Amino acid sequence: MPNDSSSNDAKTIWQSQPTEPSKMTLVLIRHKTRQLGEKTRRELFNEIAVSVFLIGFDGFCICWIHSVALRAAFALAIAWTLAGQYFIDRESLSESAQLDVSLNTSLQSYRREVERRRYLSSRFLLWSFGPAVLAIGALSTHLLTLVWNHGALSHGYLLSTMPFFALLGLWFVGVFVLRMRHQRELQREIDQLKEVEGSVDS
Numbered sequence: 623m624p625n626d627s628s629s630n631d632a633k634t635i636w637q638s639q640p641t642e643p644s645k646m647t648l649v650l651i652r653h654k655t656r657q658l659g660e661k662t663r664r665e666l667f668n669e670i671a672v673s674v675f676l677i678g679f680d681g682f683c684i685c686w687i688h689s690v691a692l693r694a695a696f697a698l699a700i701a702w703t704l705a706g707q708y709f710i711d712r713e714s715l716s717e718s719a720q721l722d723v724s725l726n727t728s729l730q731s732y733r734r735e736v737e738r739r740r741y742l743s744s745r746f747l748l749w750s751f752g753p754a755v756l757a758i759g760a761l762s763t764h765l766l767t768l769v770w771n772h773g774a775l776s777h778g779y780l781l782s783t784m785p786f787f788a789l790l791g792l793w794f795v796g797v798f799v800l801r802m803r804h805q806r807e808l809q810r811e812i813d814q815l816k817e818v819e820g821s822v823d824s
Contacts, residue, residue: 651728651818658735658811665742666711669750673707676700680757687764695760699753706749710742729819736815743808751797758790 680696680703687693765783 647818648728651732654811654814654818655728655732655735658732658739662735662739662742665739669710669742670707672750672754673703676703676753676757683757683761683764687760689764689767692760692764696757699757699760702749702753702756706745706753710745710749732818733815736811739808739811743804746801762787762790 677700680700683696684693687696765786769783
């Protein structure tokens with residue numbers, strides 16, 4: 623990945639300049655803070671895109687499905703999505719890091735950016751994954767009800783729903799794999815922060 627390569631280059635430059643540790647540490651901190659800020663902005667944009675899609679999907683299901691209980695579930699998913707987007711944006715944008723000129727303040731900015739990414743990661747299951755699971759659960763309930771009411775295989779309803787449930791299983795696996803990779807990246811960022819803080823203290 624380009625970001626990983628640039629990060630390794632900056633780290634190599636920093637480690638190869640022992641005669642000016644403060645100056646090179648400051649360059650590394652600014653580079654990492656800017657890099658993490660770009661990652662966070664991309665993640666926030668993706669969150670907004672997913673939220674818009676979920677709201678549109680829930681709205682379509684409300685118009686399509688006539689069950690009052692399922693409509694209420696989709697309406698709850700919309701409210702949940704909007705609330706999650708509000709709280710995530712409010713907290714993350716208020717903690718936006720700045721590239722300060724001094725070593726101590728730059729280190730604080732770096733630390734704030736890592737903490738901001740940790741906050742976004744910790745809120746994923748509650749504010750992003752939760753509404754999606756609620757909406758998918760409501761839709762799955764509707765499809766299984768159709769299968770049950772229309773005689774399952776005799777009318778082909780079960781077979782017609784198989785691609786949906788196959789994609790649903792792949793989606794759950796994909797989310798799990800991506801979250802594991804994201805957690806490893808976040809832990810690597812935390813370890814790098816500790817490494818930089820240790821170099822400053824020494």
